Amino acid sequence: MGEDNRPPSLDNLEERLRAARRHRGADSQQNGTLSGGPPGMSGLGWALRIGVEMVSALVVGVGIGLGLDWWLETKPWFLVVFFLLGSAAAMLNVYRAAMGFGLAVGYKKPDDGGLGQEDTVQGNNAGATGEAESEDDSEDTEGER
């Protein structure tokens, strides 16, 4: 505050608003960097995150196993099976977290569709037509996919 003596220039406000709206549709290049966790994450934070990923999948697997055993009275068998499946899911979670895939289930590599392609589609549309239309376009293509 305290800058009241210098009035802000409103001449190019429209233009700036338009630029901001265009930015809204076009700027999604940061997809990859954010999904791997915050950039400044410490080693401890990273370790905790990996640990939590592992434990949670195991918890779910063992929980399903125990639940099915309790329901169907097949004491150890479902527990054994789902413990192994849970371990596999834990490894999968850790792998995805470590590779910066986010936590996408069934994730494809960026080069064969998925997030990567979406970036270019949105970017091209915004560059070619600009403004509001590009937003509608990109939303449509997302709907079709």
Add this chain to the structure above:
Amino acid sequence: MASPIEQFQIHPIVPIHIGDVDLSFTNSALSMCISVAVASVFLAFAARRRALVPGRWQVMAEMAYEFIANMIRDNVGDAGRRYFPYIFTLFMFILFGNLLGLIPGAFTYTSHIIVTLALALTVFVAVTMVGIVKHGLHFFTLFVPSGVPALMMPLMIPIEVISYLSRPVSLSIRLFANMMAGHTMMKVFAGFVVPLGAATFGIGGLAPIAMDVALTGFELLVAFLQAYVFTVLTCLYLNDALHLH
């Protein structure tokens, strides 16, 4: 000396019992009400003037708005904009719970797994519903990994389902564990101050105090970071549900 985990105890303020159900208004519920009130007052007060050249409060509110709006734009795209109110509310609720919990003597409701699990399950159910409503049964192709031979499918699909179901668990454990660990650690160090000071004529008490000062700063960072992580993961899950790869 108070136990380091005494701060997490829940005790009723207004006991309400309906049948066998304990619906008491607890200190946890009180602190939730307080943080909702503080967040609402903060945003209402900041938006009161709607100046073109924003004042301090308005800048803070706009920064919060922009932060979440950019997060949704970067992680979900334009389709996610209609979910802004929910994600923003979620962020503010967690952030204010974390921050207000740092005030000495305050209760931190995000350090209770039942609270974070309820938040995470709400996100999980909502995101799954969004996916099913938008894509119908096609949504379940989410569980079919690409490039896997058909022979492996009976093995891979349960693994993917477990991986999917583990999302709310990991989401809730991460927030709860961070908050609880931080607050316990601060209390443990604070517990050293008096005994150590008494043994060394007050000099030794300075070390744990310095540690607690540093930890308070660190906890501020964690409060922001965990609110951010919870929200950004919500965005990523939403992205998965909206744009099946």
